[in-house]
Amino acid sequence: MKIGCPKEVMNNEFRVGLTPAAAKAYVNAGHKVYVEKGAGLGSGVTDEEYQDAGAKILATAQEVWDIADLISKIKAPLPQEYDLMKEGQVIYVSFHFAAHKELTEACLRKKIIAVARETVRESDGSLPLLRPLSEIAGCVAPLIGAFYLSKIQGGEGLLATGVPGIAPANVLVLGGGVVGSNAARIAAGIGTKVTVLDISPDALERLRATMPANVFPVYSDSSALKAGLREADIIIGSVLVPGAKTPQLVKREDLKIIKKGAVIVDIAIDQGGCFESSHPTTHSDPVFIEEGIVHYCVPNVPGVYSRTASFALNNRTIKYGLEIAAKGVIPACRDDNALKSGLNMYKGIITFEPVAKAHALDSYYKPVDEVIG
Numbered sequence: 580m581k582i583g584c585p586k587e588v589m590n591n592e593f594r595v596g597l598t599p600a601a602a603k604a605y606v607n608a609g610h611k612v613y614v615e616k617g618a619g620l621g622s623g624v625t626d627e628e629y630q631d632a633g634a635k636i637l638a639t640a641q642e643v644w645d646i647a648d649l650i651s652k653i654k655a656p657l658p659q660e661y662d663l664m665k666e667g668q669v670i671y672v673s674f675h676f677a678a679h680k681e682l683t684e685a686c687l688r689k690k691i692i693a694v695a696r697e698t699v700r701e702s703d704g705s706l707p708l709l710r711p712l713s714e715i716a717g718c719v720a721p722l723i724g725a726f727y728l729s730k731i732q733g734g735e736g737l738l739a740t741g742v743p744g745i746a747p748a749n750v751l752v753l754g755g756g757v758v759g760s761n762a763a764r765i766a767a768g769i770g771t772k773v774t775v776l777d778i779s780p781d782a783l784e785r786l787r788a789t790m791p792a793n794v795f796p797v798y799s800d801s802s803a804l805k806a807g808l809r810e811a812d813i814i815i816g817s818v819l820v821p822g823a824k825t826p827q828l829v830k831r832e833d834l835k836i837i838k839k840g841a842v843i844v845d846i847a848i849d850q851g852g853c854f855e856s857s858h859p860t861t862h863s864d865p866v867f868i869e870e871g872i873v874h875y876c877v878p879n880v881p882g883v884y885s886r887t888a889s890f891a892l893n894n895r896t897i898k899y900g901l902e903i904a905a906k907g908v909i910p911a912c913r914d915d916n917a918l919k920s921g922l923n924m925y926k927g928i929i930t931f932e933p934v935a936k937a938h939a940l941d942s943y944y945k946p947v948d949e950v951i952g
Contacts, residue, residue, distance in 0.1 A: 580904040581611045583647025585640040586618040589654045591862035593621030593885035596652035596672070598893040599632040601900070606633035610904050615643045622889040644668075651900060653892070654879060655682055666690040667926060669908055671900060673697050673712075676923055677824040677937035678851035683929075687943060690927040692908050697849075698822040698931060699899060699921035706821060707917070708899070710757055711891035715881040717761025717817065720844045721750060723875055724813035725769065727842045727866060733873045735840025737812055740770045747771045751811035753804075753828055753853055755782040755796065758817035758846050760789075766813070767791040774807050804828065808837050816845040816853040822923070823933035825850040831870075839871035848876045912951045925950050 582605050584597040595618050597605075602612045612634035616626060626636045637643050644650065644663035655674045656664060658681070664670065666689060674695040676683045686693055696708035706713075721739075728748060730736035741747030750766040752759045755777035766773045767790065775790075776799035777783055786796040797803050808814065808829065814837070818825055825847040834856060845857045852858075856869050857876045862883060866875050881888040899918050902911040912919040923931040928945050935944035 581613065581646055581648045582900075582904065583643040583650050584612070584614045584618055585643045585650065585652055585660075586615045587621075587653055587882075588640075588657055588659060589879060589882070592654055592879050592882045594653045594879075594882050594889045594892070595619040595622045595624060595885075596650075597629075597634075598622075598890055599624060599628040599634075601651075601893040601897045602629055602634040603632035604897050604901060605904060608901055608905060611635070613637050613643050613646055615640050619889075622885040624889075649900070649904060651896070653882075653889075655679070656685070658685075661685040661689065664689040664691050667692065669694060669903060671696065671896070671903065673709075673849075674923060675849045676931070676934040677822060678849065680938045683934060683938055683940070686924055687927055687929070687940075691924065692922075692926060693924035694899075694903065694908070694918070694921045695822065695923040695931070696896065696921065698923060699917050700821065701917045707895050708892070708921075709819075709821075711895055712881045712888060713757040713819075714761050715884055715888055715891070716846050717758040718765050719880055719884070720758070720762045720815045720817070720846055721766035721769065721771070721813060723880075724750070724815065724842045724844045727873050727875060728812060728840070730840075733840070733866065733868050734842055735812065735838060737840075739813065748812040749810045750774070750813045750815065751807040752776070752815045752817060753799075754817040754819065754847075755779070755786050756817065756819055758819070759815070760786065762815045762817060762846075763790055763794050766815075767794045771813070774810075776803055776807060805833075805836065808833055812838065812841050814841065814843045816843065816847045816857075818847050818853045819850065820933075822931055823850070824937050825853045827851075827853060827855045829854045829856075831855045834870035834872050837870075837872050840873070842873045842875065845874065845876045846880065849878045852876060909951050912947070919947055919951065922947055922951070
């Protein structure tokens with residue numbers, strides 16, 4: 580199979596879809612790898628490193644898309660890439676279709692085969708291809724919140740760590756999964772008081788057993804949410820419903836009870852966000868202020884820690900990529916239930932029901948088991 584890795588085109592997206600080690604793994608398995616010139620520079624990887632791994636460097640993204648049977652990149656295609664997609668081409672990226680109707684319709688129209696990394700799910704319920712990026716995003720979220728608490732950034736002018744005689748910030752984390760757990764750990768490490776809301780008793784027990792004493796796991800209901808919002812200086816949204824649009828837990832009217840100058844960090848913005856007031860921003864223009872509340876809603880937070888993120892992700896993605904390349908998508912999905920759960924679209928058919936429901940595209944939906952036979 581011919582594997583292609585074009586350069587990312589999203590604003591300030593420095594990650595790369597293939598590392599040299601991943602490229603070499605494909606080459607060693609008998610496949611051909613094509614990388615766009617300069618694709619790895621944002622992650623500190625040179626073209627020469629890819630060539631040493633056995634890949635061929637192509638001058639343009641067009642050439643990579645034209646030759647590849649399988650595209651491996653980080654972010655889903657953007658509008659300027661829609662015309663580069665080919666019918667029957669396997670695109671192995673993070674799609675987040677449920678939050679992006681235009682992308683969904685474009686991929687249906689182009690009849691590509693979409694393997695969405697964020698919905699690949701192992702038998703134990705884990706999301707192995709989402710985990711490394713969730714860990715990074717969770718670690719970064721409280722640091723971002725602490726930065727934007729400064730008065731010059733529109734925040735309330737509170738030093739998150741506190742100083743002797745002055746209390747530290749209160750951090751509210753919505754969701755105790757991978758993002759939320761890492762956010763709570765880092766927020767606790769800088770000395771803040773952390774409240775984590777979750778509806779899973781198992782998650783709350785795990786947090787209670789593993790977190791420092793300044794982390795308080797609380798069962799999430801409307802009363803607990805309101806109380807947490809009133810107290811919080813930093814609010815981190817980390818709720819995840821795999822492959823589906825994130826529920827908007829915090830309504831726009833709730834902003835009225837939040838402190839002026841508090842900071843919202845909506846890590847769930849990739850899937851639509853868990854704050855009604857959120858909308859996607861970029862690393863070059865990361866925040867906006869509504870009702871006096873600073874909103875940070877950048878979809879590709881790990882992109883600025885590109886080398887760590889690229890290598891951590893490729894360590895996980897190569898396993899499934901090699902399966903697809905060796906067998907083809909349909910046989911690979913028949914043999915691997917985790918990979919089957921990642922098949923969101925097949926040649927004009929939606930095979931992941933939450934995507935169809937998110938955009939009222941039920942007529943395009945067919946269960947994945949029917950599609951793969």
